[in-house]
Amino acid sequence: MTDSLGQRHWMTAPATVAVLDALEAAGGADCARFVGGCVRNALVGRSIDDLDIATTLTPDQVTKALKAAGIRAVPTGIDHGTVTAVSQHIPHEITTLRRDVSTDGRRATVAFTDDWCEDALRRDFTLNSLYARRDGSIFDPTGHGVADAKAGRIVFVGEAEQRLLEDHLRNLRYFRFYAWFGQGAPDATAVAACAKLKDRIDGLAAERISKELLKLLAADDPRAAARLMAEAGVLEVVLKLPANLARFEALVEVEADQLFECDPVLRLAALLPDDQVAAMALATRLRLSNPDRDRIVAALAPTPTLKSWMSPREIRREVYRSGLAVFRDRAKLAWAASPRSATTMQWRGMIALAEGWTRPELPLTGQDIMNAGVPKGPLVGQVMREVEDWWIDNDFLDDKLSVIEKLKAVAQGMVY
Incomplete structure (x- = not known):
């Protein structure tokens, strides 16, 4: 029996139907299929963020087909076969089937193909190598993608080391996908390959590293993935600082218990030692945005020390001095670093008081x-x-x- 997603609303939306109709008018039935994240997420019951489509048409043919149908075509990654179709204001990323000709671990030279299996073999993980036709039927070239997705197994397509050598960012992507989709024990072969090739990460652009790290930390519960990264030596390569895993894990627990929003930037601050100079150096090296850099450095200020038993008067003083956002960040980090005792109500009340207080202006000019x-x-x-x-x-x-x-x-x- 062929696995199928059935007819999902995002498949039958008028904007998407218009794109598929335009492509099939040029390349025939089944020349375009949904691919990657939208198929994977639908399969495991997650929300769909982006619509990616793979096609046997070349980028030129895609562009002509879209224009003929009155759909805007944007050459967002033309050298790698990607054209973005903007249909009824909704972007659809369309990429021609590809195979790698050469790669140095940071960038690849590709050639276009019309072979769906060849395209799948150059992808990273089996759960990302899934295609769905417009009727919802799934094409699983590796034979393991559907089962791995449903079981929460993050497994490289083919040889793990080869996939990592093709693109060093896949090392971080492995842990990111484990944080978001992993269940149970990690794939030992994959982790061993990541550990062996961890130093290759240093050759990547800083922005790619920081983006992947923050995506990982944005998962609902990235604790197991962070521990796995630390055990493999990958976290040390990324941070180049001793990781404060205990505080990081406690912060994730506090966020979950108190229904706070997942906060990847504060989680990164929690992972770092209480050293503002080191935090500034890391933020600069990873080229974090100025607001994220300043937020992390402020959150790690050594003084004043925040305690759960601070009086309302003391809380108001610190909120006035540092600002609500900084105070809230520092309070959450102090909460995460405190002994796990019956002080939850005190910390929660402390933050609530700060959030409910309107900072006054000095009545003096x-x-x-x-x-x-x-x-x-x-x-x-x-x-x-x-x-x-x-x-x-x-x-x-x-x-x-x-x-x-x-x-x-x-x-x-x-x-x-």
Whole structure:
């Protein structure tokens, strides 16, 4: 019996039907099939994020077929056979069947083919080497893709080492797919190959490494995958720092228990040692975005130390000083690093209080300070900071007259 997905809504959507009709008008029935992630995800009951289509048509033929049907064709990866069809504002990535001619582990030279099996043999894992016709019937060239997908087995197509030598990023992809789809014990052959060839990762572009790492950390529960990476020596190659697996695993547990959103950037911070200089160096080396870099460095600030028993007044002070986002990140990391005891309500309450508090503005302006007799210049800022410190220590006193009285006293002491 042929495995089938049945007729899924994304297969029969008007935009998708228009693309398939255009391709088949040029190449005949069954010249185009769904491939990869959409087939895999549908098979295991996951949501469909992208629609990828494989075809026997060449990129030129694809482009002509789409234009003839009035569908916009974008040459997003023409050298590797990829054209994106934008049908009713929905992108469909269409790639010509390929075989590798040569590869150095970072980029490949490909030749086009009309052989579906040949195309499948150059893909990474069996669960990604699945094709589905428009009627939903599945074509499984390796003979193992459907079973592996359903069982949560992440297995390389053919020889694991050969697949890794063709593309060094597949080393990280192995652990990413294990985090997202893996069940049970990992494939020993695959892990051994990843461990053997782990140093090849260093030759990859930093952006490719960081993108794959953050995708891995975005899985619902990436703890087993991270441990496996560490055991294989791959995590050390990526981070070049000792990994704080205990805090990372505790953070994932806290997120799950408290229904917090999965947060790959904070999870990366949790994996790192409490060293802002080292964190900055890692973020720079991996070319993380400036916001992600700054967030990780701020989350790993050594002071002030956050404790679950902080008073509301202390919490408000720290939120004012660091900002809500930084405070929340630091609180979650401190929570993850704390002993697993009956303090959950305290940590949760602490974050809830911070989130429910509206940060006030100091009721004082530079003009107020100069009106108090402080000459324009650096002294204005110095007086402002001293009054602000007093105001914070008084729990953000909502009384401008008292603030002005304090200003007068500070100004008098500085000016005279």
